[in-house]
Amino acid sequence: MQKPARIRDLGIIPGTLPTGPLNAITDVPGVRVGHTTIDNGADLHTGVTAIVPTALGGGERGVTAIVPAAAGGADQAAAPGGGRQATLPAAVAVGNGYGKLVGSTQIDELGVLETPILLTGTLSVFRVADALLTYLLDLDPAATSLNPVVGETNDGFLSDIRRRPITPDHVFHALSSASTGLPAEGCVGAGTGTAALDFKAGIGTSSRVVPGDAGAGTVGALVQSNFSGILTVLGNPIPADSVGEPGGNSCMIVVATDLPLDARQLGRVARRAVFAMGRVGSDFAPGSGDYAIAFATNSDRPPLPERDLRPVFQAAMESVEEALLNSLTMAHTITGFRGNTRHAVSHETLLRTVSTRP
Structure with a gap:
């Protein structure tokens, strides 16, 4: 049994830009991440991950204002500093639309x-979206319209997906436990219960610091990886040994930045994030x-001038690339639903195959 390790800790360094202090999406000020993991050691391997912009979901962990009454917290609407901000600029890029991304069309329409x-x-997307609405309506008793955003990948190879085991309490825990620390990665x-490139995968995160005349900023990414292909690390293909197993499908990528970008520019960033999967x-x-x-x-x-976006695009692609690799190297082998097994990628094989650089 190998110990999970981040790709950079193995000596494999994707890209050239410097990382933030945690090398995570939470290096972006005002972004927190929380998880709820469901793993019964048998047929259930699933859960919830929450990416929480502080402006949209309350304060830090432990502040009662972000825990709704339905989750056992105080029935308060106001977050520290005067309440929940209405919106943040955002965009969605669709590499292939075979998925159930709740809330995407309104982001497209309004930015x-x-x-x-x-x-x-x-199959848990709709239960999660409903619980998210409950959480936010408790935070804001005056709200009459909200656009919950919930993405997914199919973890049905390792988890009994038809059970739909996610409850509101699972969602509330992921939201209310979200912190600015280094998010847990892997399984x-x-x-x-996700897999990618014929190996066990899961959650990964990374960040890059972007220099600039208008002031430095940070770009961070978090991924839920569950897609097919042949693992490639710094240009080196590393095929899986297993034969005949489904390769996995789909990938959710979330990119955050504290750089001043408008919705159109964020759309350009999001497209580069999808490109990084290649x-x-x-x-x-x-x-x-x-x-x-x-x-x-x-x-x-x-918003930044268009001429200043090149390093932002580079930061997005590098952080997504490293987040995807972290989702693999931080995962461990799991045997789950119907005895199906997905093996973690061998770190020894990675190091033997890949030419590392300082």
Whole structure:
């Protein structure tokens, strides 16, 4: 049994831009992440992952204002500093639309994000969306319209997906436990039962610091990886040994930044995030639902000039590439539903195959 390790800790360094302090999406100020993991050691390997912009979901962990009455917390609507902000600029990019991304059309239409972003298994999307509404309505008793955003990938190879085991309490826990620390990766939350490139995968995250004349900023990414292809690391293909198992399908990518970008610019960033899947070997299969959601936490300044976007695009692609690799190297082998097994990628094989650089 190998110990899970982040790809960078193995000595494999994707890209050239520096990372943030945690090398995670939570390096972006105003972004928190929480998980609820369901793993009964047998036929259930699933969960919920919450990406919570502080402006849209309340304060830090432990502040009662972010725990609704339905979750056992105080029935308060106001977050620290004067309440929940209405929206943040956002965009969605669709690599292939074979998925159930609740709330995407309103983001497309209005260019704004109204709620935290939740990830889960395919058939639990609608239960998660309903619980998210309950959570937010408790936070804001005056609200009459909200656009919950919930993405998914299919974890049915390792988990009994028809059971739809997610309850409101699972959703409330992921939201109310979200923190600004380093998020757990691998077989946790919405990644508990997912696989990618014929290996066990799950949740991964990474970040990059973007220099610039207008002031440095951070781009961070979090992924739920569950797609097919041949694992490729720094240009080196690493085929899986297993034969005949389904390759997995779909990928959810969330990109956050504190750089001042408008919705149109965030759409350009989100498209680059999907492109990054090709760097790690995705075959972009016809049954794969590949989506990226990008949002900005800083809308107080005018948007960056177009000429300054090149390093932002680079940061998005590098952070997504590394997040995808972390989702694999931080995962462990799981045997689940009907005895199906998905093996973790061998770190020894990675190091033997890949030419590393400092």
